[in-house]
Amino acid sequence: MKQWKIKNLLACENAAGRIRVMGWVRTRRDSRGFSFLEINDGSCLANLQVIADDGLDGYEQVKKLTTGSAVAVEGALGQSPGKGQKWELAADRVEILQTAPNDYPLQKKRHSDEFLRTIAHLRPRTNKYGAAFRIRSALAFAVHAFFREKGFVCIHTPILTGSDCEGAGALFSATTLDPTNFSPAGNKDAFAGDFFGQKVNLTVSGQLSAEMFALSLGNVYTFGPAFRAENSNTRRHAAEFWMVEPEMAFCDLAGDMDNAEELIKYLISRAMIECKEDLSLFFKYVDKDLEKRLETILEKDFLRISYEEAVCLLEKSGADFKYDISWGKELQTEHERFLTDTHFKGPVIVYDYPADIKPFYMRVNDDGRTVAAMDVLMPGIGEIIGGSQREERLDILESRMKKTGIDTAPYWWYIDSRRFGSIVHSGYGLGFERLIMLVTGISNIRDVIAFPRTPGNIAF
Numbered sequence: 001m002k003q004w005k006i007k008n009l010l011a012c013e014n015a016a017g018r019i020r021v022m023g024w025v026r027t028r029r030d031s032r033g034f035s036f037l038e039i040n041d042g043s044c045l046a047n048l049q050v051i052a053d054d055g056l057d058g059y060e061q062v063k064k065l066t067t068g069s070a071v072a073v074e075g076a077l078g079q080s081p082g083k084g085q086k087w088e089l090a091a092d093r094v095e096i097l098q099t100a101p102n103d104y105p106l107q108k109k110r111h112s113d114e115f116l117r118t119i120a121h122l123r124p125r126t127n128k129y130g131a132a133f134r135i136r137s138a139l140a141f142a143v144h145a146f147f148r149e150k151g152f153v154c155i156h157t158p159i160l161t162g163s164d165c166e167g168a169g170a171l172f173s174a175t176t177l178d179p180t181n182f183s184p185a186g187n188k189d190a191f192a193g194d195f196f197g198q199k200v201n202l203t204v205s206g207q208l209s210a211e212m213f214a215l216s217l218g219n220v221y222t223f224g225p226a227f228r229a230e231n232s233n234t235r236r237h238a239a240e241f242w243m244v245e246p247e248m249a250f251c252d253l254a255g256d257m258d259n260a261e262e263l264i265k266y267l268i269s270r271a272m273i274e275c276k277e278d279l280s281l282f283f284k285y286v287d288k289d290l291e292k293r294l295e296t297i298l299e300k301d302f303l304r305i306s307y308e309e310a311v312c313l314l315e316k317s318g319a320d321f322k323y324d325i326s327w328g329k330e331l332q333t334e335h336e337r338f339l340t341d342t343h344f345k346g347p348v349i350v351y352d353y354p355a356d357i358k359p360f361y362m363r364v365n366d367d368g369r370t371v372a373a374m375d376v377l378m379p380g381i382g383e384i385i386g387g388s389q390r391e392e393r394l395d396i397l398e399s400r401m402k403k404t405g406i407d408t409a410p411y412w413w414y415i416d417s418r419r420f421g422s423i424v425h426s427g428y429g430l431g432f433e434r435l436i437m438l439v440t441g442i443s444n445i446r447d448v449i450a451f452p453r454t455p456g457n458i459a460f
C-alpha cells in the first residue's frame with residue numbers, strides 16, 4: 001500500500017484509493033460512534049482529518065490518543081463534507097506508534113515565542129515554526145536556483161580558517177588543546193603544539209576564499225555558516241548564522257548592487273509562489289502588513305543613495321536618535337530604520353562609506369577617503385546585505401592593510417592573487433536569517449534558526 005505525505009494527498013484531484021499516512025496527532029475529538037483525529041506529518045501546514053469509527057480494532061485505544069502521539073493510519077480517502085478541506089480519511093486501521101503523555105508541552109493553545117525557545121527541540125511541531133522552517137528550506141533551494149540559472153559556480157569555502165576576513169576580531173578559536181592547560185594570551189607559541197600548529201578560528205565569512213575562485217572561474221558563490229563572537233544580544237545577531245556570498249569577476253559596485261537587488265526580489269517572489277500556504281499563516285497571524293510590504297519591495301526599484309547623502313538627511317531629519325550621526329560614524333540600526341521605515345518607506349542601498357569604518361578589502365574610491373562599499377537596508381530589518389567592490393590594486397591593498405595595522409602574514413595568498421591578472425571584481429554577503437525574517441515577518445533571529453546560538457546560550 002502506498003505511503004503518502006499529507007501534502008501530496010491534499011493536492012490530489014481524484015480519490016487515491018486505499019492509502020497509508022503516518023504522523024502526529026494534533027487534536028482528537030470524539031462524538032457518538034466516532035473519533036475525529038487531526039493528523040499532521042510536517043509535509044505541509046494543513047492537517048488531515050481522520051475518522052475512526054467504533055467498529056475499528058482497538059477503538060478503545062484510539063479514544064485515548066493524546067496530542068503529540070504518533071500514529072500510522074490506513075483507509076480510504078473520501079470527499080470531506082466539511083468546508084475548508086477536500087479530502088478526509090475513513091480509517092480502517094489505526095496503528096498507535098506511541099502515545100504521548102499528558103505533559104506534552106504543546107497543547108492546543110497559543111504559546112509565546114519566548115516559551116517556545118525553551119523547548120526548541122519541540123517547537124518545529126507547531127504550525128508557525130513548521131511553516132517557518134519549510135519556508136527556510138524553500139528559500140535555501142531558491143538561492144542555489146538563482147545562481148545556477150545565472151551560471152554561477154557553487155564553491156564550498158572552508159569553515160576552519162587562519163585569517164579574519166572582516167578584521168573585526170570577533171573570532172571563535174578552534175583548538176584541540178585543553179584550555180585548562182595552556183594560556184594563549186600573548187603567547188605566540190602556545191599554538192605550536194596544536195592540531196594545525198598555529199592559531200585557527202571558525203570562519204566569519206567565506207569571501208576571501210570565494211574571491212580566489214571568482215578570479216579563476218568568473219562568477220561564483222558560497223552559501224554556508226559563519227561564526228561571530230560579537231557580544232551583541234540583539235534581535236538580529238546570532239553567533240552562528242548562514243550567509244550567501246556571491247563574488248563576481250569583471251563586475252563593479254553598480255553591478256554588485258544590481259545582482260543583490262535581483263536576488264532579493266527573486267527570493268521573495270519564489271517564496272510567494274512556492275510557499276503560499278505557509279506564508280498565509282504569517283500574513284494572518286504574525287504581521288498584518290507583511291503581504292503588502294513584500295509586494296511593495298517587488299514592485300519598485302531599490303533606492304540608492306551615498307553614505308554622505310544619507311548622513312546629511314539624517315542630520316537634517318530632526319529625529320531624536322540615541323546615537324549621534326555625522327560623517328565618519330557608523331550608521332546604527334536606528335539610523336538605518338529611519339531611512340527605510342520612516343523616510344523612504346522601502347528598501348535603500350547606501351554606498352560609498354568612509355574607508356575608516358570598513359574592512360581592508362574594500363576598494364578605495366578616487367576621493368581617497370571613501371570605499372566602494374554598499375549595504376542593502378530593508379524595512380523592518382535594517383542591514384540585510386553588506387558588500388563591496390574589492391581592492392584589486394596590489395600597492396593600495398598592501399598600504400591600506402599596513403595603515404590599519406593588520407598582520408599581513410595570514411593573508412599572503414590573498415595579497416598574492418593581486419599579482420597575477422588582477423581585475424575589477426565585487427561581491428556581497430546576504431544574511432540568510434535576516435532574509436527569512438524579512439519574508440516571514442518574524443522579528444527575532446532566534447526564531448528562524450533551528451537551534452540558535454547567542455551569547456551565553458547553547459542549550460540544545
Ligand code: 4AD
Nearest residue numbers: 205207237238241245384385386387427428429431
Ligand atoms: O556586512 P557583513 O559583515 O559582510 C561580510 O561578512 C562580507 N565579507 C560579505 C561579502 O562581501 N562577501 O555581513 C554580511 C551580512 C550582513 O549584512 C548581515 O545580514 C549578516 O551578514 N550578518 C549577520 N546575521 C546574523 N548574525 C550576525 N551576527 C551577523 N553578522 C552579519
Ligand code: MG
Nearest residue numbers: 375383385386
Ligand atoms: Mg555589514
